[in-house]
Amino acid sequence: MFHQYNRTFGDLRATVQCVSFLSVVEAKFTVRSDYYGRSTEFEELTVSYKYKSEKLEDCEKALEELGGHLYESKLKVVELKEELLPLSEAEWEKDANVANCKGCNLQFSMSKRKHHCRNCGSIFCNSCTDARVKLPSNAKPVRVCLHCYNLLRSRHNSTLEENPT
Structure with missing residues (x-):
C-alpha cells in the first residue's frame, strides 16, 4: 500500500509538473501572440503616422502659400487705397x-x-x-x-x- 501511495504521489507530482509546464507554454504562446498582434498594430500606426505627417507637411506648405497670397493681397489693397486717395480727397x-x-x-x-x-x-x-x-x-x-x-x-x-x- 505504501508503494501504491508512493507511485500515486509520483504520478501526481508528474501531473503537477506537466500542468505547470503547460501553463508556462500557454503563457509564452499568449505573450508571443500578443507581441505579434502589437507588432502588426505598431506597423499600422507607423504607416498612419507617416501618412498624417505628409498630410500635415502639405497643409503647412499650402498654409504658407496662402499666407503669401494674403500678404500680397493686403499690399495690393493698400496700394489701391493710396491710388484712389487723391481722387476721393x-x-x-x-x-x-x-x-x-x-x-x-x-x-x-x-x-x-x-x-x-x-x-x-x-x-x-x-x-x-x-x-x-x-x-x-x-x-x-x-x-x-x-x-x-x-x-x-x-x-x-x-x-x-x-x-x-
Whole structure:
C-alpha cells in the first residue's frame, strides 16, 4: 500500500509538473501572440503616422502659400487705397482763392489762365498742367499737374512691371 501511495504521489507530482509546464507554454504562446498582434498594430500606426505627417507637411506648405497670397493681397489693397486717395480727397480749389500757380509760382493774369489739375484739384498755369493722363473718372485723357502726372505714371509703370500680360 505504501508503494501504491508512493507511485500515486509520483504520478501526481508528474501531473503537477506537466500542468505547470503547460501553463508556462500557454503563457509564452499568449505573450508571443500578443507581441505579434502589437507588432502588426505598431506597423499600422507607423504607416498612419507617416501618412498624417505628409498630410500635415502639405497643409503647412499650402498654409504658407496662402499666407503669401494674403500678404500680397493686403499690399495690393493698400496700394489701391493710396491710388484712389487723391481722387476721393481731392477738393476743387476755388479760382478766387488762388493768385499764383502752385507749380512755378507765376502770377495769374488775363493772358496767364488758371487750370485745375483733374487729379488733385489744385490750380496751375498752362505750362505746369501740360501733361495729360487717362483717369478712371474720365473716358479721355485729362489735364493734370506734373506732380500728379509723375505719380500716376510711376504707378502705371509699376503695375505693368507686376502684370506684364
